[in-house]
Amino acid sequence: MAPPPIVTGISPKEGPPGTRVTLRGEYLGSGPNDLIGITICGCDCLLSAEWKSSNKIIARSGPGKGRGDIIIITRSGGKGSSTVQFRGYHETIGPMKESAVWVEEAPLQNLAWGSRRSLSPTTYQYEDPLGLSVEGNEKKFPEDDLHELFPEGALAAGGGPGPGKLTSDNFIPAWFLLENHHTTSFEDLKAGLAYLRRRVEAQKEGQLSFLKANVGAVMDQLDTIVALKERFEADMKALGPDPTAKAEQAIKESERQATELFREVLGRREKAEAIRNALGVLQRHRFLFALPSTIERNIRRGEYELVINDYMRARSLFGSTDVPVFQKVFQEVDRRIGALRTALLSRLREPVPAPLDEQKKIIKNLVSFEAEGDPGWEAIQARHQHLLHLLRSCKDEHLSSCSSSESLASPDGDVKSLRGMSPSKFVKTSNSASSQEFLGSSMGVQGVAPPGVLFVEALTEALWDHFPDLWRLGQAYFSGELHVPSNPSRHSEFKDMVMEAVRVFCDLVRGALLPLGGAERLLRRGQGDHSAGGGAWLPHCVRHVRRQAYEPLVRLDLPSEALDAVTSLLFDLRLFCMVTLFRHATDSVRALHRKESWRMEMDERQEGITDLPLRFESRVREVVQVVKECALVGERGEIPLAESTTACKELTAHVQALLCAFPQALEHLTFGKEAMMMQGGGQHSPAVSQLIGSPAAFDPYRGGDAACAGQGKQPPSWETCLLITMSNCAHTRAMVLPRLGDLFKKQSYPGATNSVPGQQWGPLSVSAGALESLERRIFEAYLEAKSDPLVGTIEPSMYLGHLDWGEPFPMPVDVRPYAKEAIGNMIGVHAEVHRVSPSLVPRMLSQIAETVAEELARLLSCVSHFSREGGLQARSDVCAIQEALGPYVTPVASSFFEEALEALPELKSEEDTKRVDVVLANFRARMRVQLICFLGAGLEGGKGI
Structure with a gap:
């Protein structure tokens, strides 16, 4: 496990929310996937984090206030620590600050009571309350020291004025003095205090002192008001209460008579002006009047971007107009845009989704047209349902296609614990010639894949054709690429969709090999039954699932849970493939006695052997190579079988069964039913006496045997067969098993590489013991067959x-x-x-x-x-x-x-x-x-x- 991360430096050290902060330190993770958490001042900043290296990360600060630590959490190192702190604050928007909102510029007041004047924000300055000059205080008191001295003031200030400002709600006098007068002498401060007291006493004099100072102006205002009242009363007596009524009546009469005189002229003029105005309006706003036909033409061409641009321009110009004709035209535009919006929504919700790029364009267009709902999320749901429908329809189609076929019995015995494993589809043959020979000869592979393999093939193709588009569409939705405001709560829903698709795929693939019963067993035809040779398809199935399903999903950077599901499927599949291949090979080796030709050749020790030990070694080498390529060694992210105790036990047991199958085949040659019939029927060379009338001639090839009869040759006597078989046992123990031991070590089989020097691996020693025991039995049988007649x-x-x-x-x-x-x-x-x-x-x-x-x-x-x-x-x-x-x-x-x-x-x-x-x-x-x-x-x- 790596050391916990530690942050030793930040830049900058403070800032408002959204500040781009560079974090430096040690053990900050081995990669982007290793980084699982970043908090700055208690706020989660993982979404904005950019992992650069194990010593550098860039993130944006959150809405935290005040000082706080920077904590980084990694998978490899856990929760880290920080030696530095970041101070977050909220800025106050003033008259001179650029802002996206309107800031009221309230009139500013001076300190004189009762009088108010508007000051320009650029010229207004606060007057020092102590009446002291601050020109000599160019060197400011360190702000960090102020925060340390007055932590309560720093936290309370937030984004408002600092505690040293007179307008602050949390004004701290000591902060003000340190910030503005930290170099002022004590005598000056005492003088300033006296000045402040005088100003406060002056404010307490109130309105009476104000009136005494301005008595002349007040008396002039009273005289003016009295004169105005006297003049108004005189006008009321002379002209009456409403002097303008007669003038208004005369004006209206004049207007009526003028209208009668020039009615026709004015009518023609108004009509001409109306026509002229209408033509001017049509000319000035021809864009709006031609917009319906333009929209229709661009829709037919599929140029939705032009439609969006024209519509947004028209809405910004005429969206809030009160002109009826403009309203009527704009209503027509809205109707056509609504029809287009409906058509795009229908295209988006089709059972078979459009290509990903086209679907993204549709979503962006719908967002631009302000369609109701969430088109991006609807597209994700449609793709998810389509993928599930494809996977399940593959199952239904293959069930119906093979409903008339008989299901095969599932393997039992030592693979009962492996229930739930499955094969995948056939894609290509093995790269090695030995693997091809093994699959073609010993396994009995036919040219046509079984229905279960074809079913898995269709499943894998469906997943690969549609799952990446679903994942990429979801990533585009949450990253903002679709211009849709994503809902964070839908992250978990999308993850559930992904997991459901992967889980359905894995379950169906498993069901294709080892279903528990029902109609699904029809899909297993030719796969699970090793007697039918279906196991030969399993290596190809493993490679296909790995290449066409697992590796593409890894490249998509899926959640670990989804990859774990596929990894578990591959592990089970590889384990079942290993078991099936070894069982096929074991059956093939156990049946080698049928291929014994009794054609004897001399080995390196000048001992007579047949080709049976070489056939056995060849079978073992073939299955060992195929199992190593397809099952034993996992690729990137896969669990090696050697790390599983259960898999190692299964592997050791099946290797032992395979190696012990050859002694069983040799035993069948010497003590089997055919051999006993051969012995009882006189098919042995009689070591008898000439003196008592029995033939003494030695004939090593008497009688007949089915294995040799097929080749047109007579088999040797039973005693000769015993000798040849015993020589085969000795050759296998002395030559074949050591070579196989080196093979197992070379292929890194669990247990073989860790065996004690000078001692054989467990399965090899068991096989050697079985051969030695069989050799002893054959020796005793031959000795009995020869010594008893001879002595008799x-x-x-x-x-x-x-x-x-x-x-x-x-x-x-x-x-x-x-x-x-x-x-x-x-x-x-x-x-x-x-x-x-x-x-x-x-x-x-x-x-x-x-x-x-x-x-x-x-x-x-x-x-x-x-x-x-x-x-x-x-x-x-x-x-x-x-x-x-x-x-x-x-x-x-x-x-x-x-x-x-x-x-x-x-x-x-x-x-x-x-x-x-x-x-x-x-x-x-x-x-x-x-x-x-x-x-x-x-x-x-x-x-x-």
């Missing part, structure tokens, strides 16, 4: 021909066939495993070696008696098998081999030892090629499971 053939092969170890038979020269068969079967397993995953050979054969050794120990421990020849033969067989499997013999297997040898009779002579050596030498010579398979291999990383 040892006993039947050993006792083939009713062998009895206790009976004498020829001395052994070679190992028995059952031992060679066991070694051959293990060679087959070795070849099958080595063909797919060489690194898996030690691990697999060591387990089989332990099983074979355990079986030999069991079989030989069950023999009750060995003949000399049987003991030598059994010892040769066990030593041959142990020697052949030497690289894979673990301590456990070695213990079993020792247990088997302990069950045999000990070699009692050197001849018996040589016989065993001869048998083993013959075995090595005859099985040299087979034994080469086991040479060079070790147990690095292969001991144990």
Whole structure:
């Protein structure tokens, strides 16, 4: 949070209301939108404020009086303080002051009692009441000090005369003396006081002293009045009470006789003068008489400015005339102006408003014509209602167009908390090729947009076409551009209009995706149901709402509440887009088992894998890129999903579901219904015995499978599929998941960038654990499928021909066939495993070696008696098998081999030892090629499971 603002300097320091004040200081806000309040002397001056920089603001002072602080309030710093003060005062309008009102120039009085004389304001000067000269007082006493000494006088003065003026209602003698005589000596002040007392005593003498001083003039006036009375009484006796009546009668008679003599001449003269006067009037005032036709012509041309100018000129000249003919013509002009006013009002109130510039002209013309009401506000209301009608009609039209279609089921499960989110309209494809492939292939985008997308498209176009004009018209109304006196109380009404329009737009867009029910669900066709591929439109919808709705509204500088509504819509839309894209990708990855071709290739570690891990990685990269572009990162003013705990949890859960879907697909390949049918139907390579009549040939491609049948190829055996799938698991853990971890870090996914070094991100570790668990299960299944048949053939092969170890038979020269068969079967397993995953050979054969050794120990421990020849033969067989499997013999297997040898009779002579050596030498010579398979291999990383 920024420091609170502080005002350290002002210019000027005082002035009447409306003074342009420059404020300087520190931390005065980071921009115009950061400034939320300015008070000067307790009056709000925010409307007149001009933010220049963080150190300078210009504002106009309000009607405050007296001294007061300048307080600035900002969003970032809060309420500030001031180290300086501004003094506001109201000016007194005098005779020499320019003013917009008439100022009465009352006659001024001198100090003499009873006499009055009019003085010119330019020559009148107040006489000093002390009778002292002020010529030596050029240096005035500081006015600021006077205000500090007499604060009550400064506040009481207001806009009238100061407390130091004699005419002030709040006259303060000390103020007067400091202001006019602060340099006068004390003796002079005492003399002035005596002079003032003498003048006051002189005023108390009254009218009697005045009469004594002017007795001569008073007696002359009385004599004149008496003479005038005597002369008037004499005239009344001589001429009667009315001496002018006879003269008046004689004059009237003379006038009558003259009129009779010159009646005709005077009549013709009057007529000629009337005609001449009429022609003169027509000539002088032809503008007025031609005005009706001129107005009609200009109206047809649309030149309303000329009509206004002519009308205002005529009204100023003839508006208050008493001439009947002028009145009649002006009434006709008024009638035509009234018709024009009515036509303009009708045009202004049309359901479809005119273009903004034309509407402004209409409003200005109506104001000039003094139309009743408030045309500017009527235009705003008409535009607001038209916009709401357009938004709601879009809904009705799209509902009727898709009323015959079936609604889609809304997603449920982990997106129930996201109800109320919505898509926006399709506008363009993603910029990246991977996004296009992902949207086109995995999402199943069709060429025609769903009805809900088209509906949102129409909504966005309606909002963008009409909302900016509504906002600009409102701004012009309140700024005075329309010449309409705005009503401050309508600010809140206009804000409610703006909020209603934005709220209706957001609600309809939300309703297009996740309505709760009813006919509105028809609009959701192809959007909310991820099974229909509608989620592929969501990235385009997010971009469209952002580009065509949010960014233009930001440029309009709307109230924060309106932008917050759209930001909330975008946040919900991005969150729902993210969830839907991940769910589509999860379903696509989970269904990858259908695309397994079993075409094996060698990876960087020279391990056999199919293209399934690469397909999985490609799907993950595609959805990660699209989610990053469209949903994860918000643009200017948008809320990043990473800052929302709920969004981060949703993101982590869906990433984990996506990464764990691949182990599920691999599990379906090995333990699914088709795999079990493949296993039960004999689609596995039988490691069986030649000695008991079963085929021992190793054929890795037997049977048939639907995935490969479509490509005209036979699938491998079930055991080979297990090995390939296990290699895919190992490759995914070792190669794919680390690359995806780097991808998540590069794309700044929440949690991935903050993971502990050396440890995988949570979803990655869960997926790695699932792969490792699946790999262990596959290993056990393969081991069971191979070791059980292999071990199961040892006993039947050993006792083939009713062998009895206790009976004498020829001395052994070679190992028995059952031992060679066991070694051959293990060679087959070795070849099958080595063909797919060489690194898996030690691990697999060591387990089989332990099983074979355990079986030999069991079989030989069950023999009750060995003949000399049987003991030598059994010892040769066990030593041959142990020697052949030497690289894979673990301590456990070695213990079993020792247990088997302990069950045999000990070699009692050197001849018996040589016989065993001869048998083993013959075995090595005859099985040299087979034994080469086991040479060079070790147990690095292969001991144990």
